[in-house]
Amino acid sequence: MLGKTWISALALTLAASVAGAQTAAPPAAPPPANPVDAASIQALQAMGTHLQSLQRFSVSTEVTGERVLADGQKLQHSARAVVDVARPNRLRARMTGPRTERELFYDGKAVTLFTPAQKYYSTVEFSGSVAELVSRLQERYGVEVPLSDLFLWGTAAAPIDRIQSAMYVGPAVIGGERTDQYAFRQGNFDWQLWMTTGDKPLPRKLVIVNRADEARPQSVSLIIWNLRPAFTDAAFRFTPPKGGSRIELVPLKAQ
Amino acid sequence: MKKQYGKWLLVPALSLAWVAMMLPSAEAADRKGGGGGAAARAGGGTKPNVKAGNNRADSRTNNVRSTSVTNVNNNVNVNKNVNVNVDANRGCCNGWDNDYHPIATAAAVTATVAVTSAIVGSIVSAPPPGCVPVNYGGMIYQQCGATWYQPQGTQFIVVNPPY
Numbered sequence: 001m002l003g004k005t006w007i008s009a010l011a012l013t014l015a016a017s018v019a020g021a022q023t024a025a026p027p028a029a030p031p032p033a034n035p036v037d038a039a040s041i042q043a044l045q046a047m048g049t050h051l052q053s054l055q056r057f058s059v060s061t062e063v064t065g066e067r068v069l070a071d072g073q074k075l076q077h078s079a080r081a082v083v084d085v086a087r088p089n090r091l092r093a094r095m096t097g098p099r100t101e102r103e104l105f106y107d108g109k110a111v112t113l114f115t116p117a118q119k120y121y122s123t124v125e126f127s128g129s130v131a132e133l134v135s136r137l138q139e140r141y142g143v144e145v146p147l148s149d150l151f152l153w154g155t156a157a158a159p160i161d162r163i164q165s166a167m168y169v170g171p172a173v174i175g176g177e178r179t180d181q182y183a184f185r186q187g188n189f190d191w192q193l194w195m196t197t198g199d200k201p202l203p204r205k206l207v208i209v210n211r212a213d214e215a216r217p218q219s220v221s222l223i224i225w226n227l228r229p230a231f232t233d234a235a236f237r238f239t240p241p242k243g244g245s246r247i248e249l250v251p252l253k254a255q
Numbered sequence: 256m257k258k259q260y261g262k263w264l265l266v267p268a269l270s271l272a273w274v275a276m277m278l279p280s281a282e283a284a285d286r287k288g289g290g291g292g293a294a295a296r297a298g299g300g301t302k303p304n305v306k307a308g309n310n311r312a313d314s315r316t317n318n319v320r321s322t323s324v325t326n327v328n329n330n331v332n333v334n335k336n337v338n339v340n341v342d343a344n345r346g347c348c349n350g351w352d353n354d355y356h357p358i359a360t361a362a363a364v365t366a367t368v369a370v371t372s373a374i375v376g377s378i379v380s381a382p383p384p385g386c387v388p389v390n391y392g393g394m395i396y397q398q399c400g401a402t403w404y405q406p407q408g409t410q411f412i413v414v415n416p417p418y
């Protein structure tokens with residue numbers, strides 16, 4: 001009896017305060033009917049089309065990533081990479097992580113992973129586009145090419161229909177360059193993209209939040225572009241160094 | 256007689272001072288795994304390839320439950336096709352930036368490994384003889400039976416088996 005009175009009294013108070021808040025607050029814009037903003041998707045597609053049209057380029061990136069410890073404490077780490085590309089089928093990447101330095105060579109015939117410190121290399125025959133290489137390396141060998149999205153945006157491997165939310169955030173300046181900021185949501189991943197303004201958009205910054213863990217580890221990648229690289233095709237061919245030894249590249253095991 | 260003693264004492268004192276002066280660069284050379292030339296170079300500025308101290312990282316840093324990801328498209332594919340948590344995929348898909356990932360495994364694995372072989376996280380200057388180098392998940396390892404080593408600068412750290 002007493003409980004009931006209390007509950008109805010509480011309900012009344014709550015209702016009154018909610019009504020009060022509603023009348024006091026400025027009129028907010030109603031949420032969009034479709035969380036996927038068409039103009040943002042269009043901007044992403046335009047960037048993808050431009051990326052796929054680039055024949056020779058070199059990008060350097062600095063990434064800050066996070067790992068989550070058992071108790072939820074987060075640790076940050078940094079890595080750098082330089083990726084040289086000559087379409088359709090040449091790619092070279094130099095990756096410097098917290099512990100190791102690694103290189104990847106692809107000359108259209110074979111792909112080689114090389115660790116200069118130990119002079120170990122693993123070579124596998126492969127022919128295909130750089131986009132095919134990036135997907136194959138990840139799926140079969142668990143090897144992620146830095147900035148792999150660059151090769152997938154604008155292709156069927158980056159389907160637009162998986163994006164559950166897209167919005168334009170506003171203008172921003174990254175490294176002194178004018179960009180537009182967009183935010184997307186896709187499964188467990190929230191990601192933001194800063195692309196240069198104008199009719200030749202390039203991604204300058206990418207932030208990905210992993211929502212699968214409540215600690216939400218985040219990566220931040222800054223991307224610097226060189227559209228007039230000096231490399232020649234010979235730079236993509238791997239020549240084993242003196243004293244180097246070839247080791248096995250083990251495909252991913254089913255876990 | 257007293258004077259002579261004094262002279263004899265002076266020699267070891269001087270040589271001690273000389274050793275003390277030389278120690279910092281000797282240490283630097285040791286860290287770099289190089290010779291006298293390396294010591295001379297390391298004496299000046301800090302070179303980026305000179306690895307910081309021999310100290311072992313706190314064991315708690317080995318107990319990683321998840322990581323950030325560095326690409327949008329492949330991770331979504333992983334989620335859709337395999338329908339597993341990215342983090343459950345040991346040694347896979349943790350990002351090109353994360354060369355810590357072999358120790359990002361379940362605590363249970365750590366415990367089993369610790370009983371039978373070298374402790375995960377411990378550091379040695381060289382793996383024991385008879386190890387086999389393996390390239391897995393984009394990382395180089397030295398597999399020595401049940402123990403796996405990952406190069407870290409000029410040293411090697413014991414990690415959980417990547418598979």
